[in-house]
Amino acid sequence: MTLELNSAALQMLHAWGENTRARSYVHQPTTAAELQAVFALAQRTGISIALRGAGQSYGDAALNSEQIVVCLSQMNRITHWSAANGVVELEPGVTLAQLWRNCISDGWWPPVVSGTMFTSVGGCAAMNIHGKNNWQVGNFAEHILEFTAVLPAGSVVRCSRTENSDLFYAIPGSFGMLGCITALRLQLKRIHTGLVSVTALAATNLQAMLQLVDEHKNASDYVVGWIDAAAGGTGLGRGQIHAASYYNPPDTAAHAHSLLLQHQDLPARLFGVLPAHYAWLGLRLANNTPGLRLLNALKYAAARLQHGSTYLQSLAGFNFLLDYAPDWKRAYRPGGLIQHQSFIPIGNALAGYRQLLQACQNARLLPTLAVLKRHQPDAQYAVSYCPDGYSLALDFSARVRTRERLSALLAQLDQIVVAAQGRFYFAKDSALHPTTAQASLGAAPLKTLQALKQRCDPRNLLQSNLSRRLLPELHALE
Amino acid sequence: MTRQRIAAPRPLEPMPRAIIVGASSGVGAALTRELHAQGYVVAVLGRRLPELQHLANELNQVRAETAVAYAHNVQVTSSVPDLCRNVCAHLGGLDLFVYCAGVMYPNNPATNDTAADLEMLQTNLLGAVAWLNEIGPRLQSAGSGQIVGIGSIAGDRGRRGIPAYSASKAGLHTYLEGLRNRLSRHGVTVTTIKLWQVQTAMLANADRVVQPASPELAARLIWRAIRLKRQVVYVPGRWAAAGLVLQHIPSFIFRRLNL
Numbered sequence: 001m002t003l004e005l006n007s008a009a010l011q012m013l014h015a016w017g018e019n020t021r022a023r024s025y026v027h028q029p030t031t032a033a034e035l036q037a038v039f040a041l042a043q044r045t046g047i048s049i050a051l052r053g054a055g056q057s058y059g060d061a062a063l064n065s066e067q068i069v070v071c072l073s074q075m076n077r078i079t080h081w082s083a084a085n086g087v088v089e090l091e092p093g094v095t096l097a098q099l100w101r102n103c104i105s106d107g108w109w110p111p112v113v114s115g116t117m118f119t120s121v122g123g124c125a126a127m128n129i130h131g132k133n134n135w136q137v138g139n140f141a142e143h144i145l146e147f148t149a150v151l152p153a154g155s156v157v158r159c160s161r162t163e164n165s166d167l168f169y170a171i172p173g174s175f176g177m178l179g180c181i182t183a184l185r186l187q188l189k190r191i192h193t194g195l196v197s198v199t200a201l202a203a204t205n206l207q208a209m210l211q212l213v214d215e216h217k218n219a220s221d222y223v224v225g226w227i228d229a230a231a232g233g234t235g236l237g238r239g240q241i242h243a244a245s246y247y248n249p250p251d252t253a254a255h256a257h258s259l260l261l262q263h264q265d266l267p268a269r270l271f272g273v274l275p276a277h278y279a280w281l282g283l284r285l286a287n288n289t290p291g292l293r294l295l296n297a298l299k300y301a302a303a304r305l306q307h308g309s310t311y312l313q314s315l316a317g318f319n320f321l322l323d324y325a326p327d328w329k330r331a332y333r334p335g336g337l338i339q340h341q342s343f344i345p346i347g348n349a350l351a352g353y354r355q356l357l358q359a360c361q362n363a364r365l366l367p368t369l370a371v372l373k374r375h376q377p378d379a380q381y382a383v384s385y386c387p388d389g390y391s392l393a394l395d396f397s398a399r400v401r402t403r404e405r406l407s408a409l410l411a412q413l414d415q416i417v418v419a420a421q422g423r424f425y426f427a428k429d430s431a432l433h434p435t436t437a438q439a440s441l442g443a444a445p446l447k448t449l450q451a452l453k454q455r456c457d458p459r460n461l462l463q464s465n466l467s468r469r470l471l472p473e474l475h476a477l478e
Numbered sequence: 479m480t481r482q483r484i485a486a487p488r489p490l491e492p493m494p495r496a497i498i499v500g501a502s503s504g505v506g507a508a509l510t511r512e513l514h515a516q517g518y519v520v521a522v523l524g525r526r527l528p529e530l531q532h533l534a535n536e537l538n539q540v541r542a543e544t545a546v547a548y549a550h551n552v553q554v555t556s557s558v559p560d561l562c563r564n565v566c567a568h569l570g571g572l573d574l575f576v577y578c579a580g581v582m583y584p585n586n587p588a589t590n591d592t593a594a595d596l597e598m599l600q601t602n603l604l605g606a607v608a609w610l611n612e613i614g615p616r617l618q619s620a621g622s623g624q625i626v627g628i629g630s631i632a633g634d635r636g637r638r639g640i641p642a643y644s645a646s647k648a649g650l651h652t653y654l655e656g657l658r659n660r661l662s663r664h665g666v667t668v669t670t671i672k673l674w675q676v677q678t679a680m681l682a683n684a685d686r687v688v689q690p691a692s693p694e695l696a697a698r699l700i701w702r703a704i705r706l707k708r709q710v711v712y713v714p715g716r717w718a719a720a721g722l723v724l725q726h727i728p729s730f731i732f733r734r735l736n737l
Binding site: 005007008010011012015019020022023045046047048059060065066067338398403406407410430431465468469472 | 483486487488489490491492563564566567569570571572612615616619620621
């Protein structure tokens with residue numbers, strides 16, 4: 001099959017956060033052979049390819065201005081499922097929603113999931129995503145048993161811990177720069193009920209937050225913190241943590257119904273009354289400084305009242321918090337939103353995150369959401385981003401009016417993170433500069449990545465707006 | 479060959495991107511400088527690569543990785559689709575397209591040089607058609623962007639001294655009008671600039687020269703029209719009145735005038 005670069009295939013694609021967009025030739029292969037034909041087209045024309053899963057990256061990771069974007073959402077078959085041992089074989093375009101809905105009634109759950117269920121497994125692998133249980137179970141790729149990838153030159157490689165093991169630890173996390181995963185074999189986690197037992201605890205300041213997370217991390221499967229980013233002074237970094245564990249009561253049979261889909265489906269109404277589809281309207285009304293102060297204060301007050309309470313929640317409900325309000329990004333239109341997620345080693349975290357929160361308040365640009373997680377190092381991967389420490393994700397409204405100020409603030413935040421020996425995560429980035437990106441990645445890993453790029457993609461066919469923005473050296477061969 | 483690196487798009491600090499065809503000298507070069515000063519990343523195209531390269535180097539000294547030059551002869555219309563694709567890919571986006579290529583040869587009624595007339599039509603009109611057939615759908619798919627065609631007040635009426643030049647510019651005006659009617663509903667602005675005489679090499683071929691504008695003034699006024707998303711603009715503006723009068727002079731008078 002010979003493809004042409006047809007201007008009829010030109011489409012405008014948006015970053016999920018809608019903070020940027022790019023026009024590209026979009027191809028949607030349904031098989032690995034069709035994918036290879038697109039690679040051949042790129043070889044022939046010298047026009048580069050960016051790989052796109054479900055397009056859920058906040059920034060420009062899956063955009064490729066005026067060049068080709070291979071959208072893998074049509075390669076979305078679950079090819080084999082074994083309920084006996086929880087091993088699933090699937091194509092990269094399968095979303096986490098498809099995956100858990102397929103497996104939960106048999107008592108299995110994806111061990112690492114993002115905050116939304118609409119990401120694709122190919123995207124999760126390419127970015128080597130993390131969940132709220134990162135310090136326990138590691139990144140997404142830790143649970144891949146084997147994958148097959150097509151390299152830009154056309155060759156097909158099978159990678160596992162024993163076969164092509166260097167690529168097994170390089171392609172996941174390499175943000176689509178080395179090859180395109182066309183099939184994966186994943187090991188899921190055994191669950192006995194579809195529930196988690198959640199304990200909610202309030203923390204009066206950042207130090208207490210970090211302490212609470214560490215105290216609960218050994219006894220819990222998931223820990224996630226919410227921070228009131230509007231609170232200053234002695235209350236700087238106050239918030240709430242949710243520590244959750246898989247619910248395994250002695251009589252699991254009594255809770256068997258919790259494994260059914262209807263028990264897992266997210267509610268169509270929030271608090272039993274508000275239609276979830278219009279929740280973004282409420283968020284939009286609150287998306288300003290007084291609104292955010294009020295919302296944060298109310299949430300913190302609720303956290304104080306809730307302190308110490310334990311309750312049962314569905315796995316989907318606990319993990320996919322972002323999906324409670326469908327299309328919540330509409331609250332940020334027309335400028336969109338960006339997320340700044342920084343990973344700081346345990347020793348520097350308290351000082352570093354204090355500075356970050358303080359800097360946002362000084363700049364009068366309040367994050368709309370601030371989320372804290374705990375991590376374990378992922379240095380076994382060629383491109384890694386997790387230290388033994390914490391991460392803080394800050395959402396910002398990217399209003400056109402305040403973009404310049406926001407940009408300056410983010411540059412300042414990046415400096416703080418780099419000074420604290422922190423790292424960044426490309427799946428969410430929209431604002432890093434080459435210097436900060438390289439400082440985050442480190443000189444040696446960048447060299448390794450360059451060598452792998454030379455080996456897997458000598459003609460530089462795999463590129464994205466993100467890769468050109470952050471690591472122009474990677475494409476120096478142009 | 480390593481190609482000139484162009485600054486990658488940054489989500490929070492977007493730089494608009496423009497292609498200027500016919501930028502090696504005169505109004506095209508001046509407009510390129512003006513657009514660059516306004517923050518654009520530019521690709522300059524034209525026949526004379528050394529001049530274009532010089533211009534791109536000058537602009538890259540001001541802001542690194544913001545200008546790139548391509549050699550292109552608009553008469554070779556078959557090369558346009560591939561070139562357009564490559565330039566857009568190199569630029570990393572397209573927000574503004576300016577068609578500035580134009581030539582004017584004196585027409586001697588005694589010789590009626592057909593080759594020169596056809597060349598004028600090819601450069602002034604057919605090249606624009608070839609480019610805009612590529613650019614139009616691109617901007618339409620984006621639902622935004624702007625196309626600027628540099629026409630001439632000489633295109634308002636057929637002039638006895640330069641019939642082919644008048645026809646090429648009149649054709650360009652009408653083509654741009656059609657394109658405007660097609661694209662404006664998709665959010666794309668099509669601006670026709672009707673230029674009065676400008677102090678460029680082209681003036682050497684004019685019958686007479688009346689208060690020519692400097693290329694810099696013309697560029698500033700064209701930028702103003704771009705910024706305000708105007709549809710049809712006389713540059714300099716004071717000639718709009720002359721244009722209006724000219725358009726309405728009845729033929730039985732016009733054909734007797736020495737215009």
